[in-house]
Amino acid sequence: MLIFREPLEGIDRPKMPADVVIVGGGPAGMACALRLSQLVDQHNSQNPDSQLSKENIYVLEKAREIGQHCLSGALLDPRSMRELLPGFEKEAPLDAAVSKESVYFLTEKGKLKFPITPPPLRDHGNYVISLNRFVKWLGSKVEETGITIFTGFAGSELLFDGDRVTGVRTDDKGVDKQNQPKSNFEPGYDLQAKVVILAEGTRGSLTKQLVAKFDLAKDRNPQTYGQGVKELWEVPSGRIAPGEVIYTLGWPLTTKEYGGAWIYGGKDNIVSLGFVTGLDYPDPRLDPQRVLQDFKQHPLAAKLLEGAKMIRYGAKSLPYGGWWAIPPVAGNGWMILGDSAGFLNSQRLKGIHLAIKSGMLAAETAFEALRKDDSSAAMLGQFQSKVESSWIKDELWKVRNFHQGFEHGFWAGLFHTGVQQFTGGRGLHNRYPGTAGYQRMRKLAELPANGGNEAHLLGPAKGDGKLTFDKLTDLYHSGTKHEEDQPAHLVIQDTNLCNTRCVIEFGSPCQNFCPANVYEMVDDAGQPSGKRISLNPSNCVHCKTCDIQDPYQIITWVPPEGGGGPNYDGM
Amino acid sequence: MPEPILVIVEQREGKLNRVSWETLTAGQSLAAETGWTLEAAVAGSGVANFANEISAKKVSKVYAIESPKLEPYTPDAFSAGLQQFIESKRSKLVLMPHTYQVRDFVPKLATAMGRTVISDCVGYKKQGDKLVFTRQMFQGKLAADVGFACDAPWFVTFQNGAFRGDKVEDGASAAPVETVNVQIADGVVRNQPQEVFKEAKQAVDLTQAEIIVSVGRGIKEQKNIELAKQLAEALGGELAASRPICDSGWLPMDRQIGSSGQTVAPKLYLALGIRGAIQHIVGMKGARTIVAVNKDSEAPIFEIADYAVVGNLFEIVPPLIEEVKKAKAGS
Numbered sequence: 001m002l003i004f005r006e007p008l009e010g011i012d013r014p015k016m017p018a019d020v021v022i023v024g025g026g027p028a029g030m031a032c033a034l035r036l037s038q039l040v041d042q043h044n045s046q047n048p049d050s051q052l053s054k055e056n057i058y059v060l061e062k063a064r065e066i067g068q069h070c071l072s073g074a075l076l077d078p079r080s081m082r083e084l085l086p087g088f089e090k091e092a093p094l095d096a097a098v099s100k101e102s103v104y105f106l107t108e109k110g111k112l113k114f115p116i117t118p119p120p121l122r123d124h125g126n127y128v129i130s131l132n133r134f135v136k137w138l139g140s141k142v143e144e145t146g147i148t149i150f151t152g153f154a155g156s157e158l159l160f161d162g163d164r165v166t167g168v169r170t171d172d173k174g175v176d177k178q179n180q181p182k183s184n185f186e187p188g189y190d191l192q193a194k195v196v197i198l199a200e201g202t203r204g205s206l207t208k209q210l211v212a213k214f215d216l217a218k219d220r221n222p223q224t225y226g227q228g229v230k231e232l233w234e235v236p237s238g239r240i241a242p243g244e245v246i247y248t249l250g251w252p253l254t255t256k257e258y259g260g261a262w263i264y265g266g267k268d269n270i271v272s273l274g275f276v277t278g279l280d281y282p283d284p285r286l287d288p289q290r291v292l293q294d295f296k297q298h299p300l301a302a303k304l305l306e307g308a309k310m311i312r313y314g315a316k317s318l319p320y321g322g323w324w325a326i327p328p329v330a331g332n333g334w335m336i337l338g339d340s341a342g343f344l345n346s347q348r349l350k351g352i353h354l355a356i357k358s359g360m361l362a363a364e365t366a367f368e369a370l371r372k373d374d375s376s377a378a379m380l381g382q383f384q385s386k387v388e389s390s391w392i393k394d395e396l397w398k399v400r401n402f403h404q405g406f407e408h409g410f411w412a413g414l415f416h417t418g419v420q421q422f423t424g425g426r427g428l429h430n431r432y433p434g435t436a437g438y439q440r441m442r443k444l445a446e447l448p449a450n451g452g453n454e455a456h457l458l459g460p461a462k463g464d465g466k467l468t469f470d471k472l473t474d475l476y477h478s479g480t481k482h483e484e485d486q487p488a489h490l491v492i493q494d495t496n497l498c499n500t501r502c503v504i505e506f507g508s509p510c511q512n513f514c515p516a517n518v519y520e521m522v523d524d525a526g527q528p529s530g531k532r533i534s535l536n537p538s539n540c541v542h543c544k545t546c547d548i549q550d551p552y553q554i555i556t557w558v559p560p561e562g563g564g565g566p567n568y569d570g571m
Numbered sequence: 572m573p574e575p576i577l578v579i580v581e582q583r584e585g586k587l588n589r590v591s592w593e594t595l596t597a598g599q600s601l602a603a604e605t606g607w608t609l610e611a612a613v614a615g616s617g618v619a620n621f622a623n624e625i626s627a628k629k630v631s632k633v634y635a636i637e638s639p640k641l642e643p644y645t646p647d648a649f650s651a652g653l654q655q656f657i658e659s660k661r662s663k664l665v666l667m668p669h670t671y672q673v674r675d676f677v678p679k680l681a682t683a684m685g686r687t688v689i690s691d692c693v694g695y696k697k698q699g700d701k702l703v704f705t706r707q708m709f710q711g712k713l714a715a716d717v718g719f720a721c722d723a724p725w726f727v728t729f730q731n732g733a734f735r736g737d738k739v740e741d742g743a744s745a746a747p748v749e750t751v752n753v754q755i756a757d758g759v760v761r762n763q764p765q766e767v768f769k770e771a772k773q774a775v776d777l778t779q780a781e782i783i784v785s786v787g788r789g790i791k792e793q794k795n796i797e798l799a800k801q802l803a804e805a806l807g808g809e810l811a812a813s814r815p816i817c818d819s820g821w822l823p824m825d826r827q828i829g830s831s832g833q834t835v836a837p838k839l840y841l842a843l844g845i846r847g848a849i850q851h852i853v854g855m856k857g858a859r860t861i862v863a864v865n866k867d868s869e870a871p872i873f874e875i876a877d878y879a880v881v882g883n884l885f886e887i888v889p890p891l892i893e894e895v896k897k898a899k900a901g902s
Contacts, residue, residue, distance in 0.1 A: 014708070016708070148712065148713060150709050150712055150713075151712075152710065153709060186710075189708070189709070472848040472849065472850065473848070473849050475850075476830070476848075476849040476850055476853075481830075481831070484818075484824065484831055485824070536814075536818070538831060
């Protein structure tokens with residue numbers, strides 16, 4: 001019997017007043033905290049008589065240490081960092097400036113190099129970074145300001161008073177598998193905040209709560225997502241130059257799936273390599289972790305990785321939907337940043353610079369709110385206008401229809417991209433409609449039993465232990481760890497549906513799209529289908545794919561006990 | 572008249588709890604800073620010897636709070652007895668160590684008196700004429716100073732290690748000891764204490780086992796674990812499992828081998844129906860001899876096994892048990 005995590009009832013929770021609570025210590029949250037500190041310092045030096053305090057500005061981070069849940073390619077467009085910390089290049093941990101770039105279209109054995117790199121994929125001036133190390137560094141800058149970062153504490157619920165967000169409840173600690181307090185039980189805190197800033201990353205759980213409560217997705221395109229699966233490799237020297245960037249399209253995906261690979265050369269012979277698969281593929285048997293394993297068998301990758309060693313693994317989801325899918329980003333007591341809002345340029349595959357910029361703009365608004373002691377919707381709504389008059393909108397507006405153009409396959413996508421290129425992003429319509437990715441998943445009965453052209457993408461990867469790996473082996477390299485004795489944090493509304501319908505209609509795609517083997521259908525003679533859903537929650541790498549991609553939308557990802565999760569050192 | 576600080580010292584089963592010295596140190600330091608007097612008390616039945624021991628320390632008075640109902644310890648009796656005592660002495664500040672026993676009765680005591688407790692403090696500060704006590708929040712990442720807004724008596728408990736017990740000052744001469752008999756009416760004590768026991772920290776120490784029989788998913792059903800148990804018994808070894816087995820509650824978690832369980836290095840490790848994911852292998856690869864039984868000849872466990880048995884464990888294990896028994900009987 002599966003017992004799911006839910007906040008305990010009837011608990012007297014410690015309450016703590018706060019000025020600003022930022023949920024999530026990634027690039028957006030850290031940039032927000034840093035910018036807020038700069039503004040407060042500036043104000044205090046100019047207004048000796050009306051000092052503002054930073055003592056009650058808090059960042060909640062569910063990872064045990066700063067940056068441990070941060071994963072990205074990553075290439076950093078330095079634009080926003082130069083605004084936040086001019087001259088940051090001198091002290092930030094940057095692996096290498098991009099020195100060489102190429103784009104290939106792959107067939108199973110061959111490759112076709114694009115004669116010129118398409119403008120969106122031109123990366124000169126950008127840096128190869130480890131987002132984990134970069135955020136660690138940003139976090140240390142935040143800690144220097146005196147702002148407190150609560151590592152190991154997750155935001156488990158938003159607190160409301162009518163239509164106002166009044167704070168954040170942190171996770172209950174010391175709750176056992178049956179959802180009962182253990183001897184080390186410590187109730188979550190109610191942080192009663194004037195301003196709550198959500199910077200949780202893609203598909204944030206509090207953001208989801210907020211969007212549902214205020215129907216924020218109304219009149220927007222449904223958000224669409226991709227899943228990035230990444231491995232970090234140590235290769236023999238001379239294989240790839242630091243700063244060398246390779247993108248590929250095509251194989252192993254067919255024209256029915258959206259996605260592509262990246263290979264970035266870092267320093268010390270470390271290569272970041274991964275594959276983003278759009279979470280809008282038709283075949284429920286597709287496994288994105290397998291897609292990466294297939295990709296590595298292409299001569300282009302296999303040659304690079306021969307005799308090399310895989311040192312780390314991870315996965316995350318990213319929002320692809322673009323401008324039309326972004327919900328309102330501010331309201332009464334709240335603001336939403338970065339990937340939680342959907343500030344990501346899917347054409348350039350970049351969101352870190354936008355996350356940082358959104359954090360800075362939100363900080364400006366939060367600062368005004370503190371100064372005037374007003375965090376009403378009208379006040380925080382300034383963040384919305386700031387975004388719309390900033391270069392965030394300029395950049396996203398030009399690609400507002402990019403991903404939707406690919407809804408009818410790869411070739412149609414290229415056509416639309418071409419038209420959009422010449423019409424300032426408009427293409428054939430000002431707003432292309434979008435479809436939520438899970439709705440595009442087809443039932444097994446509508447698909448060829450043998451998988452047809454997609455056969456090589458379906459089912460679990462076997463792995464040869466050298467170049468390719470099965471999922472559990474990959475997962476081991478994510479370093480993920482959780483307190484085992486706690487309720488399942490993957491909250492399934494109705495497990496009956498898993499055991500009776502999904503297993504037959506879709507063949508339980510959770511087993512395939514989860515990059516961490518959390519979901520498993522085990523034999524159970526008591527079920528008519530002979531199968532029953534079972535969870536391995538402590539395998540979870542916090543990518544949120546299940547919350548996004550389950551075809552019935554009955555899975556809600558909530559944070560497990562703070563401190564648990566992957567260990568993305570160097571990712 | 573100076574206000575009295577009262578430290579309640581904890582005794583249990585004929586022994587003073589050493590943390591009490593820390594609380595006494597805290598009391599002495601508070602008394603020095605505030606100019607208040609410091610008194611100590613110990614509650615129980617026949618506690619004069621504890622009172623005498625404390626009277627050697629720098630305190631102005633020691634009380635032995637006596638009632639036959641105070642032994643053995645019950646929260647009802649302690650709450651009732653201490654309430655009577657504290658009300659009669661008009662103590663301003665009542666200090667206690669943050670022990671399990673105090674945690675058990677002090678909420679009741681304070682609530683009965685309509686007061687509050689500032690619990691688990693790590694220190695105090697005197698801000699002007701106001702006393703505040705420091706508590707840790709967010710697992711020690713933040714410290715909060717908390718003061719009393721209610722009337723005295725004020726209850727405070729101090730965390731283990733917050734003050735130094737070895738720094739407690741001796742008095743110039745022995746302090747007077749007074750025995751106070753408290754009356755606890757019949758019917759007040761509703762608790763009936765049973766024998767005190769300690770939960771075994773770990774029922775089994777797999778790291779010390781020389782022979783381990785470990786089961787994985789191949790065992791299929793909970794009832795089949797009996798088979799592995801019989802083999803373990805025949806071999807004189809311990810029973811262990813891979814994660815799915817413990818996760819299903821078929822065996823307790825302290826028998827789990829692997830990255831989220833124990834790491835073992837026995838002389839013999841028998842893996843029954845364990846595929847050998849890396850998460851399991853890291854917990855047992857140090858075994859001197861590994862024997863693996865698995866249906867699937869490609870199971871990764873065979874890569875590290877010294878003896879690989881490809882086959883159905885339900886066919887292999889029963890005769891194996893018989894053979895082991897025979898061999899043992901013969902030797």
